[in-house]
Amino acid sequence: MSIALRNLGKRFGNFVALDNINLEIPTGELVALLGPSGSGKTTLLRIISGLETPDEGDVLYFGEDVTDQSARARNVGFVFQHYALFRHMTVFENVAFGLRVRRRKKDEIKKKVLELLKLVRLDSLEGRLPAQLSGGQRQRVALARALAIEPKVLLLDEPFGALDAKVRQELRQWLRRLHDEIHVTSVFVTHDQEEAFEVADRIVVMNQGKVEQIGSPQEIFEKPASQFVFDFLGNVNVFEGHISRGQASVGSFSVDYPHYTEDQTRPAMLYVRPHEFDIDKSSNGTSSFRAVVVRAHPVGSLARVRLVSLDFETPFDAEIHIERFMELSLKAGDTVYVAPKRVRVFTAESNVPDYSI
Amino acid sequence: MARVPRRILPGFRLTLGFTLSYLGVMVLIPLVACLVRVSSLTWPQFWGAVWTPRVRAAFLFSFEVSLSAAVISVLLGTLIAWVLVRYDFPFRRFFDSMVDLPFALPTAVAGLVYSSLYVESGWLGRFLVPLGINGAYSPLAVVLVLVFVGMPFVVRTVQPVLETFDGEMEEAAHLLGANRWQTFWRVLFPNMIPAAIAGFTLAFARALGEYGSVVFVSSNMPFKTEIAPVLIVSRLEEYAYPEASAIAAVLLGCSFATLVLINALDRWVRQNGT
Numbered sequence: 001m002s003i004a005l006r007n008l009g010k011r012f013g014n015f016v017a018l019d020n021i022n023l024e025i026p027t028g029e030l031v032a033l034l035g036p037s038g039s040g041k042t043t044l045l046r047i048i049s050g051l052e053t054p055d056e057g058d059v060l061y062f063g064e065d066v067t068d069q070s071a072r073a074r075n076v077g078f079v080f081q082h083y084a085l086f087r088h089m090t091v092f093e094n095v096a097f098g099l100r101v102r103r104r105k106k107d108e109i110k111k112k113v114l115e116l117l118k119l120v121r122l123d124s125l126e127g128r129l130p131a132q133l134s135g136g137q138r139q140r141v142a143l144a145r146a147l148a149i150e151p152k153v154l155l156l157d158e159p160f161g162a163l164d165a166k167v168r169q170e171l172r173q174w175l176r177r178l179h180d181e182i183h184v185t186s187v188f189v190t191h192d193q194e195e196a197f198e199v200a201d202r203i204v205v206m207n208q209g210k211v212e213q214i215g216s217p218q219e220i221f222e223k224p225a226s227q228f229v230f231d232f233l234g235n236v237n238v239f240e241g242h243i244s245r246g247q248a249s250v251g252s253f254s255v256d257y258p259h260y261t262e263d264q265t266r267p268a269m270l271y272v273r274p275h276e277f278d279i280d281k282s283s284n285g286t287s288s289f290r291a292v293v294v295r296a297h298p299v300g301s302l303a304r305v306r307l308v309s310l311d312f313e314t315p316f317d318a319e320i321h322i323e324r325f326m327e328l329s330l331k332a333g334d335t336v337y338v339a340p341k342r343v344r345v346f347t348a349e350s351n352v353p354d355y356s357i
Numbered sequence: 358m359a360r361v362p363r364r365i366l367p368g369f370r371l372t373l374g375f376t377l378s379y380l381g382v383m384v385l386i387p388l389v390a391c392l393v394r395v396s397s398l399t400w401p402q403f404w405g406a407v408w409t410p411r412v413r414a415a416f417l418f419s420f421e422v423s424l425s426a427a428v429i430s431v432l433l434g435t436l437i438a439w440v441l442v443r444y445d446f447p448f449r450r451f452f453d454s455m456v457d458l459p460f461a462l463p464t465a466v467a468g469l470v471y472s473s474l475y476v477e478s479g480w481l482g483r484f485l486v487p488l489g490i491n492g493a494y495s496p497l498a499v500v501l502v503l504v505f506v507g508m509p510f511v512v513r514t515v516q517p518v519l520e521t522f523d524g525e526m527e528e529a530a531h532l533l534g535a536n537r538w539q540t541f542w543r544v545l546f547p548n549m550i551p552a553a554i555a556g557f558t559l560a561f562a563r564a565l566g567e568y569g570s571v572v573f574v575s576s577n578m579p580f581k582t583e584i585a586p587v588l589i590v591s592r593l594e595e596y597a598y599p600e601a602s603a604i605a606a607v608l609l610g611c612s613f614a615t616l617v618l619i620n621a622l623d624r625w626v627r628q629n630g631t
Contacts, residue, residue, distance in 0.1 A: 051528055071532050078532045084525035088547045097543070098533035149533055 002027040002153055002185035003048060008057035010043055010209075017043045019209040021057070025153075025202075028183045030176070032196035035206035036232065041189045042157055044206070048187060049155050050074045061152060077146030077184070081158040083138045085130040091117070091141050092126040098149035116144040119178070136167040147182070156188035160195065172199050193233055197221070205229050227346045230271050237316040239270040248345045251311030253289040255343050269346045276342040277318040279305065281328060288339035291316075296330045298322055305330060307338065391609065394602040406600040407607050411579050412588060416607070419585040422496060423564035426503030430560040431553055433504070434511025441512070442519040456512045459505055468573030471502050475574075494576035499584065502570040507560030514556035518549060550626050558619045565612055 008021040018040045025031050033041040046052035048059060050071030058067045066074055085094050093100075095116055099109045117123045120140040130138055139159060146154060159175070160168040176199050179186055190196050196203050197217045205212040205220065205228075213225035224230040231238075241250030244265040248257035260266070280288075291307040294315070298304075303325035305318045318338065330336070395403065406412070441453050459467065475482045475492030485492055492498050522545065530540040568586040575582045585608050592601035 049532065051532070071528075072534055072536070075534070076532060078529070080525050080529065082525065084529040086526060086529075086544055097530070097535070101530075101533065101535040101539050101543070145529075145533065 002029075002062060003187070004060040004063075005044075005048070006058045006060070008044070008047060008054045008059070010040075010047065010052070010054050016209050018047070018054070021209075021211060023204060023211060023214070025185060025187060027062075027185050029201045030179045030186045030188070030199060032200035032203045033187060033189045033206060034191070034193060034196040034203050034232075035212075036191055038208075039206040040209040041191075041206045045155050045157055045187060045189050048153075049076050049078050051078075075149060075152055077149065077151035077154040079139070079142050079146050079154070079156040079159050081161045083130070083135075083142045083162075085138055085141060085145070087130055089129075090126065091122060091128050091130070091133070094130070094141055095144045095148050097145060102149070112148060113144075116148055119147075120144045134167075135163045136171055139163065139171065143178075147184075151184065154184045154186040156186065158189050158191070161190075168195075175199060205232065207232070224344075227269070227271075230344070230346075235274065237272045237274065237314075239272070239312070239314055239316070241268055241270045242266060243268045243345065243347065248343070251289040251309060253287050253338075253340065255287065255340075255345075257345055260347075266347060270340075271344040271346065272316075272340045272342065274304075274317045274319040275302075276340055277320070278339040278341055279318060279320055279324070279328065279330070280337045280339070281334075283337045284339075286339045288337040291336055291338045293330055293332055293334045293336060295332055296325070298325060303330070307336070309338070310335070388609065391602050391605055394599055395606045398599045398603060402599070403603050406597075406603040411583075412585075412604060414580045415583045415585045415588040416611070418496070418581075418583060419565060419608075420611075422499045422503055422584065423561055426500050426507055426564045427557050427561035429500070429504050430507040430511050431557040434508045434556060434560070435515050435549065435553055437508070438512045438515040438519055442516060456509050459509050464502070464506055464567065464569035465573060467505055468502055468570030471498065471505070471570070472574045475501075493574060494582070496582055498574040499571055499582065502574050503564040503567055506567055506570065507564050510559035510563060511553070511556030514559065515549060515552045518552040522548070551623055554619060554623045554626065558616060561615065561619075562612055565608070565615075 003023075003025040005021050005023040008018055009016075010018040021040075021044060033044060035041045043052060047054050050059075050066070050069060050073075054067065058065055060066065061074065071078075086097065089097070092113055095113045096109050099112060104112075114123065114126070117126055120143055122137060122140055122144070125133065125137065130141065133141065139162075143156075143159075160171050163171065172195055175188075188199070197220075200217065202214065203217055203220050204214050205225075207228045213220060213229050215223075215225075220229065221233065224233060230236055239250040241248060242265050243249075243257050243260045245263060246256060246258050246261045247254045248268055248270060249255070250270050257268075278286075278288075289312075290310040292310060293305060293307055295306040296303060301322050302319050303322055305320065305325075306315065307318060308315045328336075398406065437456065441449065441456075472493045473479050475485065475498060476494075477483065477486045479493070482492060490497070492501060526544055526548075527540050530544045535543065566586065568584075568590070571584055572587055572590075575584065575587070577583050577587050585604060589601045589604050589608075592598075592604065
């Protein structure tokens with residue numbers, strides 16, 4: 001394990017920023033801390049770096065307790081959202097800084113800096129000042145500067161947050177390739193799930209100072225551990241239904257729900273992803289509900305269909321294969337039967353999905 | 358007909374006209390008048406007016422005290438700006454507004470107060486004079502009041518620059534392995550230099566022209582503690598207007614040269630920062 005966090009807690013006044021965090025980050029992985037603002041992800045990153053000290057708990061690097069070590073002694077690479085480049089120094093001097101304060105030899109510094117500038121593809125801009133660079137270039141300088149000290153771990157705080165969409169996309173893919181080349185254990189903070197899914201080996205989803213789920217992008221997407229993760233990942237339809245006598249239902253649709261068998265009806269939320277619906281022009285015997293097509297249009301190999309259910313008037317989205325879409329020749333105003341293939345049920349008492357078919 | 362590009366903001370001609378006439382009436386015409394008066398002197402007369410031992414001594418003294426005061430101002434002013442920006446302490450805002458007091462206070466009042474404090478019977482003088490520190494009617498007294506009038510310029514030019522430091526540059530330096538001293542010396546200090554130079558220039562220029570407070574705290578002894586502006590006034594009192602103007606013109610030339618020099622230094626620092 002490169003980094004291990006044990007029972008970390010941090011408060012700012014009455015605000016609990018981090019609540020009993022336990023986390024292990026394997027050597028050589030690229031890990032994303034994903035969560036909404038205020039979820040504690042940046043605080044966690046700053047504690048890992050040593051810029052912030054935890055109120056309780058330990059931080060371990062390669063099995064060694066570094067909780068009481070200063071950020072300076074930890075030898076970490078850190079990339080700030082707003083670059084934090086030294087404004088009065090050239091690109092070369094920015095990258096050389098960590099080596100200069102370590103009193104390395106001049107020719108050694110020069111060799112190392114030029115090598116890094118080549119790695120971040122800025123080798124022709126070594127004499128520029130930060131103000132003369134674009135945002136994407138500045139962030140690459142910041143990355144080269146962080147890598148110059150040959151850090152044990154690389155920490156990135158919303159590294160692409162201040163960049164425009166196209167540059168962000170490019171840099172994301174570039175970071176992934178860079179990581180595949182140099183394999184330094186890296187943790188980056190983001191609130192953009194797309195970014196996390198595209199770049200990370202492993203995602204840590206955070207909410208209100210707690211870890212909601214840890215897993216590979218695939219695991220997180222396929223088996224969201226909680227209602228929060230589901231909501232945060234977005235792109236999911238939520239139906240307000242109820243549970244009673246071993247059934248969860250919304251409108252005329254119902255599924256088995258063996259966790260609750262009592263007669264008394266209780267409210268429940270039914271979560272269905274757009275690609276988890278079957279659509280048919282007539283009822284085919286499986287449990288389904290009726291809906292009207294509002295809009296339908298093909299997107300590549302899929303077709304996106306916007307519907308409103310007839311029984312409970314909730315609008316929702318479905319995605320079906322283009323062949324099926326052609327076969328049904330769906331158009332606005334059609335009445336169809338919708339059968340969810342997979343449903344997760346959340347009740348007020350439990351935040352964990354109780355059931356899915 | 359050539360098309361005149363339309364400007365988005367109206368009133369360009371009006372505002373430019375106003376600016377130029379303001380500069381003309383308030384700055385340029387008085388300066389020209391000074392030179393015109395000087396031009397009534399022949400070269401030997403001019404030379405005779407400005408190259409006497411007394412005038413030379415006055416200029417030398419003026420530059421000495423102004424330079425000393427500006428150096429002290431830039432050191433203390435930067436320190437004060439640093440404390441005001443970096444730390445939170447009780448009555449910080451009060452102290453912050455106190456910095457502006459010398460701008461508002463008539464400098465003659467400052468001169469009066471300083472001299473009464475530092476004379477042998479004054480509140481501070483009764484302790485300092487026995488120690489050999491003479492803070493009234495001495496070169497030290499002149500430097501003290503010049504620091505008083507000059508330092509706010511340094512504080513007010515350095516302060517806004519310090520406020521733009523958001524702490525991330527320092528955190529970055531710290532993470533890269535720099536100790537506190539290296540962080541200050543290599544990261545913060547170079548970023549403060551241009552503002553400090555600007556503050557130094559203002560404090561120095563202000564000190565060179567200061568009259569009101571200096572006449573009170575200086576003994577105004579020719580060859581010893583007489584500054585150039587005081588000499589100009591004493592020439593005027595002798596109704597020697599052209600001679601007074603000649604000294605004024607030299608003072609003007611010196612100030613101008615100093616400004617040019619410092620600006621050049623500033624440009625050099627900005628281009629060769631580290």
